[in-house]
Amino acid sequence: MSITLSGFTDEAGRSCEEQIAACHRAGFRFMDLRSIDGIGITALPVEHAQAVREKLDSAGISVQMFGSPIGKIDIADSLETDLLKLRHLATLSPVLGCRAVRMFSYYNKNNESLAAWGAESLDRLRRLRDEAERLNLVLLHENERHIFGDLCSNVEVIAELRNDNFKLIFDFDNYNQSGEDVWANWLVLRDRTDAFHLKDSRLIGEKYQHTLVGEGSGQTKRILADAAQRNWGGPITLEPHLAHSDAVLATGPSGESNAAFSDMPTADSFQLAAVAARNLLTEVGMLRE
Secondary structure: OOEEEEEOHHHOOOOHHHHHHHHHHHOOOEEEEOEEOOEEHHHOOHHHHHHHHHHHHHHOOEEEEEEOOOOOOEOOOOHHHHHHHHHHHHHHHHHHOOOEEEEOOOEOOOOOOHHHHHHHHHHHHHHHHHHHHHHOOEEEEEOOOOOHHHOHHHHHHHHHHOEOOEEEEEEHHHHHHOOOOHHHHHHHHHHHOOEEEEOEEEEEOOEEEEEOOOOOOOOHHHHHHHHHHOOOOEEEEEOOOOOOOHHHHOOOOOOEOOHHHOOOOHHHHHHHHHHHHHHHHHHOOOOOO
């Protein structure tokens, strides 16, 4: 099995040109499009997407996944908002050559019971999955903090939805910052993990601080080595969060930026993260330079 290595390059720079440069510098042939030229992917006009595609083609870069915010609203909010975003991504799909859509499983700001929260979230995920099938898209659920699918026990429930149009992302750092045993979660979910997000952190005092991948407490090396031994294949996306760039701040609360990188240009901190990621993936046998 093979991997495809990508990154949320909006953490390196805002413009399309800056993100292409980040890919070239990191040796990435793919990027995950979350925002480009300061526009979120679910709001990107088709004409703008066409111009982006021309630049990416000229640079030899492809889009691996849309980093959408679908599912990052409350269970009391209208599902139609997310359905409209998904339908817009379906219009961008042939333009940008991408069918994969990162998404989430809803907040619970009114503190409904876990049963009610889960029932509503799962109903929404099923409806989004059905719509994705109709639109020829593939949803990939990320275990974001504070949504229904943040803890392993809840992700196990969501995993029952897995099919050709609904997959699971394993984000090391989000499990780590949720206070869970990331290795134990991997043992539960490794046969149902379809993609990885490379992000790591360690507890400094009472707060988690983001680190280079492999330098935190997210068990990244141990898990990736096990995945390599099991001949795991799929998309792997670098999402370092080392500096609180505009792109990172737009994602919401995500731990502390690393003071060692605070004065560094975001393009440089992203590159350091990319080097660390490539070194780790090479060390565990997933990447052959």
